[in-house]
Amino acid sequence: MQGVFDNIVDKVFNGDLYTVFKPLDLQLHGYHSKDNIVLNIPNRRSRRIEFGLLEVVTESSSESVDWRLKLNGISVTKEFKPHYMVRYKDRLISKFVYDVTSLLNTEESMRREWVNLTVKHEGGSPVKLRKIQLATLYEDTDASTSLKYWTGLLVLYPGESYPLAKCKNIGGHGIRISSYIPQRTSRLIMLINGMRYELTSPYTEGFEEYIINNINTSLGDDTIALVNEGEGGAIITSSIILYSIRMPIPVIEVEDINASRVGGQLKIIVSLMNKGESSPDFIVFTVLHKGSMLTSMKINKPLKSSERSISELVVPGIVKTGEPITLRIVWSKLSRTWFTEKQILVP
Structure with missing residues (x-):
């Protein structure tokens, strides 16, 4: 086992959660140094974003990368300084996590129902973008969202497990897990209060999002654990979002x-x-x-x-x-x- 997971959000918000997950296989280097990635955030209607978190996962041979990252034309970072890193085979997997709430609430951004992310390679080793994820909370008194958010990079080898801290009454109805399950014989198990939820490889190379609805929760403390029960090698997990949304629905x-x-x-x-x-x-x-x-x-x-x-x-x-x-x-x-x-x- 290598890596770590951090519980960075544990809060109830007034609003509705919307998450954009985009798996990528985009190589940036001297001959192809810049790319724009559009992430849709539909039906925003000029609402404020109470919470906005951007995750970028990359793959490279070293940390010697010069790059620039912009959101809607505003600089997010000019330095390749990962918040999380793990070694997988001969590759360096790096993860960057940014609070972009203020950038999403500029006058220009509030008029849009999409986000434009610009990534520019400016020197050093080539870098491959593997995943982009944007979690947003549309601010509105008509809805209430209980949100628990774990982020990081965690590598589990066959037979290994990782218990997340006990949670006081998850009260959750859905969970989103972003993992890289490299082989068909790989099998990631999420245990929630003893209930097994099995995640298997979609036969694609790279990160995928797995969504579990109607999860089983208790009235007291809830226990969550990740287990690699397969025989296909290591599994990399980069985020877990546990949420419960209450909102009166128009019919x-x-x-x-x-x-x-x-x-x-x-x-x-x-x-x-x-x-x-x-x-x-x-x-x-x-x-x-x-x-x-x-x-x-x-x-x-x-x-x-x-x-x-x-x-x-x-x-x-x-x-x-x-x-x-x-x-x-x-x-x-x-x-x-x-x-x-x-x-x-x-x-």
Whole structure:
């Protein structure tokens, strides 16, 4: 065993957690010295980010690397000084962890629903990017997130285990584990209060994210451990995110649809009702025919719980009578999105 894990966050936030995980196999050197990586953070709608943590994992032959890292054009670091390092075979695996909350809350960043990460190699040994992860907490009083976050680099060899510290009432409903499981015969086991959750290789080279939902927790102290039970060599784990999110959900149901021809156009009147416990941030109507979009309309006006709304869509009259079209209704709350579809026969 080598490496270490640190519990860097153990807190309840007002807001909704959204995590972007991006496995990479991107080599930077003298001939290809710069790259831009886009990370989507959807439905932000200019909300503040209460918590933003950026993780970058690299692979190189040595620490003699000169690089520069920027987020949305703002410098994050100019030095290759890893916060965590382990040796794996003949390679040096390095991990960088940055609190980027303030960078995500600049006026320009708040208008975007994506993050642009720029990495530039400026000399020294070539470096390969292996993983980028961005954990964000959309600030909002409608949601509550209990978050426990472990980060580091931990190498477990076959038969080895690593117990995480006992946690007082995890109360968690989901867990995200970022690990490198190199071979098909490798098997990483997560033990939570004696329950086994098995993670196996996806047959790809590099880090992958494994998500476990509806985990078993207790009313008292919870115990968590990682175990390498496989025969395929070492397993590298770089982060564990344990979370429980409580948020009232909007549930949009279609009560009635009326389609009629008016002149050379098709008019669709849709009656909706919100049978959920909160208002969606927005509702989008899209009319499709054979996979092609005919029209789209977005409504930003809140549809409160138990409220009804009537919307009218006008569609070009290019679809023949009797042919089916699809009405897709999409709605969102914080980082989550739902949709429903209804088939309509053109009159």
